[in-house]
Amino acid sequence: MKDLNTILKKINLFSNAYRELDEIQRKSKFLPVGDQKTGIIGELYVLVYLKHLHNGYADVYLSHNPSNKVWDICVKYLKNSTMEKIQVKTVSEFSESRSTSPVHSGWDYIYFVLLDKEFVPSALWIGEKNEPGFQSSLPKRFTLPNLKDTKKVGSEVFKNRENEYLKLIHSMDTSTYISNIIL
Numbered sequence: 001m002k003d004l005n006t007i008l009k010k011i012n013l014f015s016n017a018y019r020e021l022d023e024i025q026r027k028s029k030f031l032p033v034g035d036q037k038t039g040i041i042g043e044l045y046v047l048v049y050l051k052h053l054h055n056g057y058a059d060v061y062l063s064h065n066p067s068n069k070v071w072d073i074c075v076k077y078l079k080n081s082t083m084e085k086i087q088v089k090t091v092s093e094f095s096e097s098r099s100t101s102p103v104h105s106g107w108d109y110i111y112f113v114l115l116d117k118e119f120v121p122s123a124l125w126i127g128e129k130n131e132p133g134f135q136s137s138l139p140k141r142f143t144l145p146n147l148k149d150t151k152k153v154g155s156e157v158f159k160n161r162e163n164e165y166l167k168l169i170h171s172m173d174t175s176t177y178i179s180n181i182i183l
Contacts, residue, residue, distance in 0.1 A: 004048065004172070011041055015119040022094050039101070042090025042113035043072050045121050045168055050075055050086070052171035069139075070106035084108040091144050093117045098146060098154065102139035110134065112158075113168075114144050122147055124165040125158055133157035 014037075043062065050060045050073060059076045071085035087107040089100035092115040103110065107129060114123035123144070127134050133156055145154035153159065 007044065008172075011044075011119050014041075015117065018094065018119070019117060038090045038092045038094075038115055038119070039088070041115060041119050042111075042121075043088045045113060045172075046086065046088045046111045046124075047073055049124075049168045049171040069102075069104040086111060088113060089142065090115060092119065093122070098144040098152075100142045100144070102141055103134075105129075105138040112142065112144055114147070114165075121165045121168050123163045124168045125161050126164060127157060127161075131157070 018037075047060065047062060054060055054075055054077075058078055061074055061076075063072050063074070070087065072088045073086040075084040075086065077083070085107045087103065087110045089103060089110065090113040091098050091100060094117060098114075100112070109129070110127045112123070112125040112127070113121055116122045125144075129135070142155040142157060145158050146152035
């Protein structure tokens with residue numbers, strides 16, 4: 001848990017630097033505006049969540065292959081050796097479009113993480129490969145809902161989908177996590 005706390009502190013420092021750079025990007029004609037490097041942060045949160053969820057029942061590990069467009073995290077169940085491939089798509093509130101990078105086929109579950117401007121999850125939506133909206137013509141992009149503007153509901157797959165971010169936050173040592181971010 002010590003390593004996780006160190007990482008979360010660095011993410012907080014990164015969010016402050018990111019915010020300052022984002023302001024410069026919007027005023028400068030020399031830097032592109034964009035939402036970079038949020039994917040690895042989202043993958044970290046989902047990895048911790050899945051390790052907590054499957055503690056003792058499965059091995060949960062990252063792909064560690066940046067060219068792997070199909071899955072980011074694998075859950076391998078100890079009892080029967082079945083595997084679930086998880087794709088994680090992360091967008092931060094710095095992104096005006098809230099659009100994901102292209103989603104490719106081959107995964108079993110997809111986790112959409114919305115990070116606030118402190119890079120703390122404000123939303124988590126989970127989809128399954130056989131659900132409507134995920135079966136058709138991949139690769140494609142999805143637009144995440146805007147939690148602050150109810151008129152911007154995002155892609156159809158998010159309609160009536162439960163925001164499960166409290167489960168994600170709970171999977172971390174919440175008291176340590178919150179105190180390290182705030183202090």
